[in-house]
Amino acid sequence: MKTALSPRLNLMRRFPILYGLAWALLWSMVGILIIALWAHLTVMTPTKVVIGAYGVHCLSAILGGFVASRAANERGWFQGGMVGLLYALIMLLLSLVVYNAFPTDASGLFRVLLLTLMGAFAGVLGVNTRKET
Template sequence: MYKKSRGSVRYFLNDSSFKRKLQYREESFFIYSFFLGESYLFIDSIFQKCEYACTRISKKFIQIERFGRERFKIEESKHVGSAVLYGLISIFILLITSSIIFSLLLRFTSLQESSLQYIITAVSFVTLFSGGFISGGKGKQKGWFLGGLTGLIYSIIVFLFTYLGLDQLFTSEQFIYHICYTLICMMGGILGVNLSKGT
């Protein structure tokens, strides 16, 4: 029985139709494996290209974002500078105008400088408040910063004029006055921002 079964197996293996089927299956399996490998390589290349494109796009977005931030910072600094410049110009225009008026009063009237001391101080505070108000209104944000910066720059200009022109330093009284000027400018800047937002 063993020999018979063994012979039948040999016959089955030597059969030409079986060989053709087996060869066809081998070829089919080879073709299937080939196309499967090629499709895998194709899909892998697509994924690599997509990953490369996404990386380039993300880098471009990062560069655009950085450029936008830098441009925003430049525009913001220009905005702050122009607002402070407007405030300083208005302060010096008001100071020059009030100085001319007071000098004319002292020249053509019997008023003395000592009698106008408190009025001059009040006019100075109003002038600094107006400068801070204008700088805050132009800036429309961070009124305390714009007003304080306007008052600080004004104090620095006066100090340089006093030191370089008259060879004198601030006295303690003048120092206190200029601290108050800066605080008044800050208050004017805050009010200017609030009113500009309200309108």
């Protein structure tokens, strides 16, 4: 049974990588707001805040890759990997704007690789959870 989607959502699903990237950015904003609120209301060490931020970024890349591959219905690893890569590059550009530094050291490149692989893995899972019609 098909459901009617709004025209904007239907248009966004035509571009699955952008659709997944929008979901990843949405969930990262929600997650970072939750971490910030939690840190404000409780006593959290800076180390725990950093760990929470890494968790939010990883979860965002996973959810974005999953959603993108379900929208694409094919090549899930590619769709998810591209979402993870673009999400990581956006986060690098944000760090350039905020901190006036572009982290291209080993840890920065590892984060890009990790988010790309997480998105690709989620893309494989997402494309295989889609029902055949």
